[in-house]
Amino acid sequence: MTTLSEPRAFRRIAVFGGVYSNAHALAATLADVRRREVDAVFCLGDLGGCGPHPDRVFPLLRDAGVRAIQGNYDLAVAEGHTDCGCGYTDPRDNHFAHLSYAYTLARTATENRRWMAALPGHRRLRLGGLPALLCHGSPRAISEFLWESTTPDGLVARFLDDARAQLILCTHSGIKWHRRLADGRHLVNVGVIGRPENDGTTGVWYTLLTAESGGDLDVEFVPVAYDHEMLAKEMDAEGLPPEFAETVRTGWWTTCLEVLPGRERSQGRF
Amino acid sequence: MAFRHLAALWVQITGTLCNLQCVHCINASGPREPWLPPLDAETARRHITEAAALGVKEIYFTGGEPFMHPAIMPLLAFALERAPTTVLTNGTLITDATADALVALAAAARYSLEIRVSLDDPDRERNDAIRGRGAFERALRAIVRLNARGLLPILTATETEAAPGGDRYARLRALLLEAGVRKPRVKLLPLFPVGRAQGRGGGTVTREMLAAVDPARLQCSETRAAAAGGIYVCPILSGLPEARMDGATLADTLVPNRVDHPACLVCWQTGSSCRNA
Numbered sequence: 001m002t003t004l005s006e007p008r009a010f011r012r013i014a015v016f017g018g019v020y021s022n023a024h025a026l027a028a029t030l031a032d033v034r035r036r037e038v039d040a041v042f043c044l045g046d047l048g049g050c051g052p053h054p055d056r057v058f059p060l061l062r063d064a065g066v067r068a069i070q071g072n073y074d075l076a077v078a079e080g081h082t083d084c085g086c087g088y089t090d091p092r093d094n095h096f097a098h099l100s101y102a103y104t105l106a107r108t109a110t111e112n113r114r115w116m117a118a119l120p121g122h123r124r125l126r127l128g129g130l131p132a133l134l135c136h137g138s139p140r141a142i143s144e145f146l147w148e149s150t151t152p153d154g155l156v157a158r159f160l161d162d163a164r165a166q167l168i169l170c171t172h173s174g175i176k177w178h179r180r181l182a183d184g185r186h187l188v189n190v191g192v193i194g195r196p197e198n199d200g201t202t203g204v205w206y207t208l209l210t211a212e213s214g215g216d217l218d219v220e221f222v223p224v225a226y227d228h229e230m231l232a233k234e235m236d237a238e239g240l241p242p243e244f245a246e247t248v249r250t251g252w253w254t255t256c257l258e259v260l261p262g263r264e265r266s267q268g269r270f
Numbered sequence: 271m272a273f274r275h276l277a278a279l280w281v282q283i284t285g286t287l288c289n290l291q292c293v294h295c296i297n298a299s300g301p302r303e304p305w306l307p308p309l310d311a312e313t314a315r316r317h318i319t320e321a322a323a324l325g326v327k328e329i330y331f332t333g334g335e336p337f338m339h340p341a342i343m344p345l346l347a348f349a350l351e352r353a354p355t356t357v358l359t360n361g362t363l364i365t366d367a368t369a370d371a372l373v374a375l376a377a378a379a380r381y382s383l384e385i386r387v388s389l390d391d392p393d394r395e396r397n398d399a400i401r402g403r404g405a406f407e408r409a410l411r412a413i414v415r416l417n418a419r420g421l422l423p424i425l426t427a428t429e430t431e432a433a434p435g436g437d438r439y440a441r442l443r444a445l446l447l448e449a450g451v452r453k454p455r456v457k458l459l460p461l462f463p464v465g466r467a468q469g470r471g472g473g474t475v476t477r478e479m480l481a482a483v484d485p486a487r488l489q490c491s492e493t494r495a496a497a498a499g500g501i502y503v504c505p506i507l508s509g510l511p512e513a514r515m516d517g518a519t520l521a522d523t524l525v526p527n528r529v530d531h532p533a534c535l536v537c538w539q540t541g542s543s544c545r546n547a
């Protein structure tokens with residue numbers, strides 16, 4: 001996997017992950033970002049997923065100049081793997097994961113698969129004076145979940161040491177969180193814009209990060225409302241599993257719950 | 271096998287002391303004269319502290335039956351201050367009072383506390399033939415008790431035959447739903463040919479097989495187990511002299527290890543991990 005480094009320092013960036021073929025949420029996110037005076041926009045990967053019409057997100061990303069890295073889903077689709085690499089053990093989860101992956105793989109244009117294949121695995125940049133590492137799952141593994149309740153400070157410190165960074169940004173799990181260590185370094189899971197975060201509300205979240213040179217980091221999670229009913233109708237029309245559309249309509253995760261730690265699982269409906 | 275990073279530290283806190291005596295137990299635990307003694311609390315704390323400093327992601331308490339250890343509750347509190355912590359239990363000692371104490375511990379902790387309750391077969395008779403009379407009822411009761419308090423246990427089942435049954439996951443899930451558990455959690459483990467199941471597998475991992483495998487598929491590339499006598503390669507082989515790693519500290523043991531036990535073949539074939547997910 002390659003790492004791409006940004007030559008100049010930024011003051012404010014917008015970062016999101018997990019588009020999951022949700023072009024409606026992506027358009028709404030980019031519209032919100034345009035009002036925020038950011039220096040650059042980053043996507044931490046997983047462009048395809050449970051949503052309809054996977055090709056629709058690529059022109060939006062390219063036109064807005066979004067700088068992306070590769071998620072596990074992008075890697076799988078780009079290379080034509082037999083599954084998305086999520087590694088579920090529940091046969092019910094595997095059933096749903098297979099359906100959406102096969103749908104996405106079959107409907108992603110070759111040029112978009114090539115575009116994903118060329119994405120870097122990591123990016124490095126400076127935000128204010130802070131060296132930052134951008135990754136998909138964790139710095140060490142594209143499919144590692146970093147949940148708030150199962151990521152100890154000692155591991156965060158280890159990641160930051162190994163990356164020689166003051167800030168790590170990741171996604172993949174689907175729920176946003178921010179950890180500031182006692183020594184002032186940060187890890188931020190920026191969440192995903194492709195589906196709600198299992199709290200019973202239908203909106204999604206992206207992250208604004210601001211750091212003046214020499215100043216501390218400001219992290220703001222920004223809520224985004226979008227036409228989720230339209231998305232759900234398109235999913236129904238495409239014959240995608242009704243369980244996926246239910247999540248879009250209700251804000252509660254209905255499948256692939258086995259990867260959630262106990263604490264995060266107890267906060268959802270299922 | 272090359273070592274990658276320390277994701278999980280297993281603490282075999284009660285050695286092989288257990289109030290059950292299951293026919294397939296990987297370390298032949300039981301109530302009488304355990305061949306591996308319990309670990310003292312001081313040694314356990316030392317290993318946990320070192321693991322946290324090394325950036326461990328998860329701590330697991332196992333045995334034997336961890337709730338037979340006199341210091342289990344303070345040890346869980348100690349571990350939870352440093353990392354997400356899981357206990358593997360047969361559930362028989364989880365009374366209402368213990369369940370209350372675990373819920374209080376989980377609520378006060380920064381990180382997730384997970385309780386894994388062993389129950390091998392959704393059929394009561396078949397389960398108790400393996401785990402002992404009454405084990406099914408008591409395990410299920412513990413699951414319901416914890417669940418009723420909002421601490422969602424993970425039912426952990428070991429395959430009882432060499433050829434795993436295809437619908438076991440779905441049947442265990444159905445059992446939980448029927449018992450009123452609205453957020454069923456199930457973890458399946460293969461049967462390992464070690465302990466009382468020794469001899470129930472054949473062959474070992476060859477050099478060619480090892481060369482063909484991604485180290486991430488084998489849990490010994492990211493795990494170590496602390497037990498009486500030192501640090502061992504993984505929780506499956508914990509306590510066995512041939513699986514003991516050299517070194518005075520945990521850090522010393524984060525080096526390549528042998529994978530020539532018949533149990534290693536099961537990991538190679540299944541890619542299974544003893545971790546929660």
Ligand SMILES: [Fe+2]
Pocket residue numbers: 046071072073136143172173
């Ligand atoms: Fe992902």
